Every structure is written in structure tokens, then in C-alpha cells.
Amino acid sequence: MMKCLIVFIFTVATCHAEIEFSGRVRNFSLELLHYTQLETEGHVVISPFGIWSLMTGVALGATGKSKAQLERAFLLPGNQISIINGYQNLTKTVLDPRTQGVQLASKNFVFKDKGFHMLADFKKTLTSDFGAKIVELDFKDSTTAARIANTAIEDSGATVSNVLRSDDFGTARMILTNVISFKGLWSSPFNVSDTNIEPFYDENKKQIGQVKMMYQRAMFPFSNIQSLNATVMQLPYGDDNKYSMLIILPYPKIKVTEVYKKFTIIPMNDILNRLENDTKEYGMEDVDLKIPRFKISTNVVLNKPLNNMGVFDIFSPKLASFEKITKEEIFISAIVHKADIEVTESGTVASAATSAYIIDRISTPVFEANRPFIYFVMEKESSTAIFSGIYSKPSVF
Known part of the structure; x- marks a missing residue:
């Protein structure tokens, strides 16, 4: 069984100042694994598809240099319609559930503070085009917010638990989460x-x-x-x-x-x-x-690997630009990726x-x-x- 979760934590900024789509994901996957293994002493599991899926949605809310850096790192076309169509077609292919012996599911969540105003167009993109579930919470009551968010994730069928901590809601305004799980039985199992x-x-x-x-x-x-x-x-x-x-x-x-x-x-x-x-x-x-037989669990902050891939501005309170998401000044404080894989005689x-x-x-x-x-x-x-x-x-x- 494999499962993973990616968490993006958007924080208030207190400082005021075309290649075929599957090829894009494939090339990004190789580069991301290279830089992530440097952070994990070379023993690692990640879900490039899960990370790419949610970051593609984030890129649609970015502007200026933040957008340009995300497009370069994630190999995205500059046209929003091309991104959405490509994402939907690829997701439909990858997550096709018809294979007997394979269970595969991916779900996007957006947890937003009740006082945080998200622009209508971006909210529509997340829900309609990326299938995200938006949950409004009172981030000031961080313990309750974490409990409700974790329950929503677990109710989606995810096998990960206690994904978000109360500390994650402290200065955050919005938390984006992707959960992807795979269970596959070998066509030819081991004895x-x-x-x-x-x-x-x-x-x-x-x-x-x-x-x-x-x-x-x-x-x-x-x-x-x-x-x-x-x-x-x-x-x-x-x-x-x-x-x-x-x-x-x-x-x-x-x-x-x-x-x-x-x-x-x-x-x-x-x-x-x-x-x-x-x-x-x-x-x-x-x-x-x-x-x-093996089992690997990884819990890694992806900020540095993405820095190595040329993504900097989204993490800076002074430089981040998400004008399509909100009129507030926000930045991403952390991208946290949790994944595990289990390979046994019957399958993965x-x-x-x-x-x-x-x-x-x-x-x-x-x-x-x-x-x-x-x-x-x-x-x-x-x-x-x-x-x-x-x-x-x-x-x-």
C-alpha cells in the first residue's frame, strides 16, 4: 500500500512591499526525486503526481515571478485553459479505476480561515476544475480546527491520520492538502x-x-x-x-x-x-x-528541494504574489510532504x-x-x- 499527503500552508505576509502534458509530469518527477533524496539521506518515497497535482492548482493562483518560477519548475504551459485541460485529461487517465486488483484515489482539500476572503474565480477553479473540497474553519481555535480538518481527511478514505497539528493553524490563512493512496496486487504474486x-x-x-x-x-x-x-x-x-x-x-x-x-x-x-x-x-x-519486502515512510519539507528547482518567491513574505487567490498579502510558509510505501508478496x-x-x-x-x-x-x-x-x-x- 502506498499513501501520501502534501500540505501547503499559506501564511499572512506581515511585510507590505507546450510539450505533451504527461511528459511535463514525468520530467518534473525525476528532478523532484533527485532533490528530495538529498534531504532524506537517499532513502525515500514521494508522490510526484500528488505534489504536481496540487502545485498546479497553486500555480493558477500565482502572479508575476511567483507564477513564472512555478511554471518553470513544474513545466507548466503559460495558458490557464491549457493547464486546466491538461490536468483534467491526465488525471482522468492516471486515476482510471477500471483495473482489477488496483485501488487508486486522490483528493484535494482547502482549509480556509473563516475570516480569509478567497477570490470567487480561484475558488471556482479549485472546486470545479481540481475537485477540491473547501472547508471553512476558525483557525484561532487551532485545536478544533485541526480535529475537524483531520476528520475530513480521514472521512475521504485516506489511511493517513493526524495529518495536521494545531500548530499548523497558528499564523496560517489557508491550508491546501492533497491525499493520494494506491493499493496494488501483483499480477504475479510472490510465494x-x-x-x-x-x-x-x-x-x-x-x-x-x-x-x-x-x-x-x-x-x-x-x-x-x-x-x-x-x-x-x-x-x-x-x-x-x-x-x-x-x-x-x-x-x-x-x-x-x-x-x-x-x-x-x-x-x-x-x-x-x-x-x-x-x-x-x-x-x-x-x-x-x-x-x-520493504516499507518506507517519508516526512519531508519540500521548500529546499523546490528552491533547488528555482522556486523561491512563493516562500517569501516580501516577494510572494498570489493576486489571483486573494487581495490579502500571503505567502507559503511550508510545503510538507508525507508518504509511505509498503511492498509485500501480494503487492504494493x-x-x-x-x-x-x-x-x-x-x-x-x-x-x-x-x-x-x-x-x-x-x-x-x-x-x-x-x-x-x-x-x-x-x-x-
Whole structure:
């Protein structure tokens, strides 16, 4: 199971002074994961799609440099109608509920102080175009406000609890929250009896811990991509391959960060196309697959990662410009992202290499994720990363 929540806290400012849409999300996802892992010592799960969804709504309320910086970082077109249409079409594709064995839901909330005046056009955009639920609260009674807000989030079906604290309402005027959850059963589940405790290594084959390693031999899309210095495996969920987990395993002696840098020249679409082409050329064949059971929880403030992506003004009381949201002077004090992922036998409940490692297609390929790896939970049609992360700190789960 995977679930995550993004919270944007808008605070009063006391100082007066076109590329296809799924490609935008895909490219933003890669960059955001890179900068977020720097804040979490390289062991992380985030929901790029959830973050992107709500920040897109925020961008529609921004003006001036605040708007320009958000558009650059989130790869948004300058035209509001293009943003709304693109968002709605992509969301419809990504959140399509028809796949048997997959549950996926995303919900946006706006908690506003009863004395805070939101402009009618922006309120309409949030509710009509982004499906947000607006809840008016008395932020001065912060304890009650937190209780009501958390109840609203939990009543939406979210499995996260106590998301907002009373402190969050202290100087805030508006709090935007996105909750997204994913539960997927593997198309080819692992047998629990084949799971064993095994060592987990760093990239130099030094043991750094132990994991419960799951095993199966089955047919999966699989590629050895020398230009990426990694092997790639795709594990489908449900009954129609619409959703899958993509695992990118660096070659021995290659760090995760080295592979990650190559995403700047090797787009995600190229990786997915390579998997598809190899499957067509070689056919589906058995792979000996080993991946750890794992659970990762992340609670990270995204201000610094977004600073690294060129977003500054929205966090400054002097510089933030949200003239389409309100006539008050407000800024974003924090963007808090909470996410977790759980991978078990049944599913997910949320060329520097030596030539000896170049894998051929004659013998049964072996994919053993017993060292740090990158993972993405993808929607296939749009190639959108719903969740992404890096597994680098082993634990027996």
C-alpha cells in the first residue's frame, strides 16, 4: 500500500512591499526525486503526481515571478485553459479505476480561515476544475480546527491520520492538502514460503544489513540498459498491465546517484520503450527475480528541494504574489510532504560496468535487488510516476 499527503500552508505576509502534458509530469518527477533524496539521506518515497497535482492548482493562483518560477519548475504551459485541460485529461487517465486488483484515489482539500476572503474565480477553479473540497474553519481555535480538518481527511478514505497539528493553524490563512493512496496486487504474486532473510549490500558489495528477500521465477518485461548502467524490471499490478512498478537496479560498483544523473540524457520514455521493444524482440521469458519486502515512510519539507528547482518567491513574505487567490498579502510558509510505501508478496499496499555483468538473453536472466535501487509506480498509458523512491537502507520488514 502506498499513501501520501502534501500540505501547503499559506501564511499572512506581515511585510507590505507546450510539450505533451504527461511528459511535463514525468520530467518534473525525476528532478523532484533527485532533490528530495538529498534531504532524506537517499532513502525515500514521494508522490510526484500528488505534489504536481496540487502545485498546479497553486500555480493558477500565482502572479508575476511567483507564477513564472512555478511554471518553470513544474513545466507548466503559460495558458490557464491549457493547464486546466491538461490536468483534467491526465488525471482522468492516471486515476482510471477500471483495473482489477488496483485501488487508486486522490483528493484535494482547502482549509480556509473563516475570516480569509478567497477570490470567487480561484475558488471556482479549485472546486470545479481540481475537485477540491473547501472547508471553512476558525483557525484561532487551532485545536478544533485541526480535529475537524483531520476528520475530513480521514472521512475521504485516506489511511493517513493526524495529518495536521494545531500548530499548523497558528499564523496560517489557508491550508491546501492533497491525499493520494494506491493499493496494488501483483499480477504475479510472490510465494511467502520462498521469502528468506538475506544480506543487503552497498554498491561495493559491502554488507550493510539484512532484508526479507522475496523470490519468484516468472515472465516479466526486463532489459539490460548499458547506457543507463543498470538493469530494469517491470512488475505489473492487476489484470491489465495499466499500472506497474519499475525497478532500476544499478550495476555493481555504480551508485544510485550516478544512474540518476543519466536521466538528464535518457528520458523515462526511452526506458519504457526499451522494455517494450525488448519484449517484442525476445518475447516474454522467465526471470529469476529477487526483491526485498520493504516499507518506507517519508516526512519531508519540500521548500529546499523546490528552491533547488528555482522556486523561491512563493516562500517569501516580501516577494510572494498570489493576486489571483486573494487581495490579502500571503505567502507559503511550508510545503510538507508525507508518504509511505509498503511492498509485500501480494503487492504494493501505497556503461561503466564490467563486461562480465552484461546480461545476455540466452540463459535465464537474474534480477537480484540486493543493493540500493530506484523504483517508480507508473501508469503505463501516460508514463506517469504516481509514486517514486530510492531503497538504500535495509531493514527486516
